[in-house]
Amino acid sequence: MKLWIGLAALVLAEIGYPLTEGRARAALVVVTVCLGFLLSIAHAAATRGPRAAGLLALVTAGGGFAVEAAGRATGYPFGDYDYTGALGPRLLGVPLVIPLAWTWMAWPAWVAAARLTSRPVARIAVAAVGLAAWDLFLDPQMVSQGYWLWRTTTPALPGVDGIPLTNYLGWLAVALALMALLRLALGDDPARPGADAPMYAMYLWTYTSSILAHGIFLGLPASAAWGAAGMGLVAIPLAVRLWRR
Template sequence: MRLWFLFGALVLAEIAYPLVHGRTRAVLVVATVVAGYLLSVTHAYVTRGARTAAALVVVTTGGGLAIEAAGRTTGFPFGDYDYTGALGPRLLGVPLVVPLAWTWMAWPAWLAAGRLVRRTLPRIGLAGVGLAAWDLFLDPQMVSERYWLWSDPATALPGVPGVPVSNYLGWLVVAIAMTALLRVAAGPDPDGPRADAPMYALYLWTYASSILAHAVFLGLPASAAWGALGMGLVAVPLAVRLWRR
């Protein structure tokens, strides 16, 4: 029940986001990420135990902080970018909410991939794609709100100025590395049924709501299309699989 409560809080925050402006939007971004983070970590603990939850935090929260701190300092692997200060307190120059976002979506992407494929290497690759494709929605939205900016986004996807293609490629590399480390640190999934419905719902809600928000409410039709294609590589087969079952 607590998992669905957190999921409901996240949904409400995301519904409210396009209805407000300015500082209130930044507050809702933080609230959404915190709710998603608590949802994913709590689910990992409840369904897989302390080892898996700890591995999730170390690999994705700790790893997310490390790669973001290195990225903004060196420009690798996401390009030359920096945060504007709108998202609150920082650690190593990175808003604290940013590494939490890696964890929020890494766990449902990992479980969604596990529902679709069983072998380890294909699952790691698919989970990496499932996580990285989320950024086709995330970065255009955050750049449009000026939460972070690139200094030279010349080579961008058609219709999505402000975000270099190198950023998406960097996300894919990091996402695959994260899911591979998560598999090693957390170990294989235990046998038997697992209560993973909240994570499937989280992944599919993020997909569908992002398309709607970008296309209708946020004035970002191109990122709605790119995100629909990219994240749909995992979300659409997942929805079909769940429907058939």
């Protein structure tokens, strides 16, 4: 029940995003990411134990920070970018909230992949696509608000200016590495359909709400379409599987 209450709080925070602007919107982004991080960690602890939750944080938040710091300093693997000061305190130029976002969506992607396949390599691949495709929504939304910016912006996806293709390819490469490390850390970690329901709901909510927000409220129709297609590679089969069950 507590996990569902946490998910409800996350949903309310995300609903508030289009209703705010300026500093209030940036603060709400930080709150939303923290809620998502805590919800994923709490679910991992409740269903897999405290050790699994700690390993999840180490792999995804720790790994996410390392990659972000390296990416900002060197331009690899995402491209040449930098953060503004809008998202709060930074370490090595990376807002402290950013690594938490990797954990937030990595865990539901990992859990959703287990519902779709039991083969280890396939699960790593599906989970990586599920995580990386989220950035088809995330980057256009955050760049449009000036939370970070790209110095080199081409080539880009049609209709989504300001973000190079290298960013999405970098996300996929990093997501593959993180999911492979999660597999090593957590082992087989089979699906738990009943216990994992809050994570299925969070993943599907993120997918559908992002399409709606980008397409209607944020004026980002191209990223709505690209995100719908990319994240839909995991979200739609997951929804179908759950519906059939």
